[in-house]
Amino acid sequence: MLHWKTDTIAPRAPPFPPLIHPRSVAEVSPGFGIVSLMNASRDFPTNGDIFSQYEEVNNVYSVVSGAVRFSRMMKDGRRQIGAFYFPGDFFGLESEERHSFSAEAIVNSRIRVTKRGAFLKTVMGDQACAHEIWSETAAHLQRAQRHMSVLGRKNARERVAAFLLDMDARLHSQGSIDLPMPRRDIADYLGLTIETVSRIFTNLAKSKIIAISDVRRIVLCNRAALGQLSES
Amino acid sequence: MLHWKTDTIAPRAPPFPPLIHPRSVAEVSPGFGIVSLMNASRDFPTNGDIFSQYEEVNNVYSVVSGAVRFSRMMKDGRRQIGAFYFPGDFFGLESEERHSFSAEAIVNSRIRVTKRGAFLKTVMGDQACAHEIWSETAAHLQRAQRHMSVLGRKNARERVAAFLLDMDARLHSQGSIDLPMPRRDIADYLGLTIETVSRIFTNLAKSKIIAISDVRRIVLCNRAALGQLSES
DNA sequence: CGATTAATTGACAAAACTCAATACGAGTGG
């Protein structure tokens, strides 16, 4: 029984107990000073819209608990997920006037929300904060660029391997990874179909590289093999 | 006869006449204040390394003339090009200590180079500059995220269409696009093989959507059709 | 418990890749 499966629609109900990792609130408002400027927080239900494509950029966000997908839809319904955000991650700050991606809660999530204007003004006034916000954006950029290599040049097995290792690192898993997202999200993140993702999962399990203890709970049995696969 | 084909090996020879677009030097040092802080410039020959993957981040760069590819190589030789940079573009400023991509001149190019440390200190001290540098990074991020949709969710024809429209816009082409890069670079940017890129070019030409007046010179005959194809 | 959604599995089709051959273009030397 994966806890966050239990509460699906209850709006604004504090997730109980949600994706909160064993780190202090100070760490969740990540080591930095910037997030402490963001004091209003809101709860979003599973699949709740945080902002959507084409909407005006009004706020900046930071994940307190839960998980967020950052995605873009094509006219014919094809969807690309550009990133996943987890507790401590900061998102939604863009230089353009309108969002080019939308953000949705994957599970019940608590999100800190701050007015963009006030945030930018405050942040840019302070040299350390300005550097920090830039550096955060640069890190997002680097992550995006790395993901381009996955999408452009890796086969299905390598993509899934890279995904699992990334989730393992980012979700602070102990022993097993509790994936908050459904197969469709994984597929849309990796540029594959759900069927292919599913087949690769089964295939990796057959090769004893992973074990699927629950559909959403994965154990990495052979990290070396995964590393080999995802090697860039 | 595409001019930049004529000078291939002469190192540090000023390109004559290279990819310089009809805008003033002030514009090339883009409207902003930041680039004016970068006053040393260097000429790189075709295929010259500007910096490479795993190298320390020492400088920041801006293209004066020519064209640059920003790429990452996998152990087995597969390569992903993350971006192309053209006159006025700013690149190489990263938050990490080491580059995760390398940058090479595609044709003889003149590049402004500035020490990273000095640059960051100066820039972060000034509020307007700090905002500008952040906003530039955010724009790169947005471009990368958009490209992820291309790599993850578009078929070969759609990728090439999107590429041509992008080059058309960025190279300030009048009538026809002079592509500075070979087919291999296009393939590695779009996550395809050179054969597929070549076939799609021929195919688009047969459909009268483009005309290939020279291997590297493309005329867009039907932008509407290209837009339709690349629509996201 | 039954309805509904999510995930898996299989058979087949399609898109893109691989390998190989050929054509083209630019530069070189006779």
Added chain:
DNA sequence: CCACTCGTATTGAGTTTTGTCAATTAATCG
């Protein structure tokens, strides 16, 4: 100026990978 070479691009034939469609199983939730 022409033949020759070398790198780049195109084209074709056949294979591979992944996608599509359909059926089945599993999980979730009222």
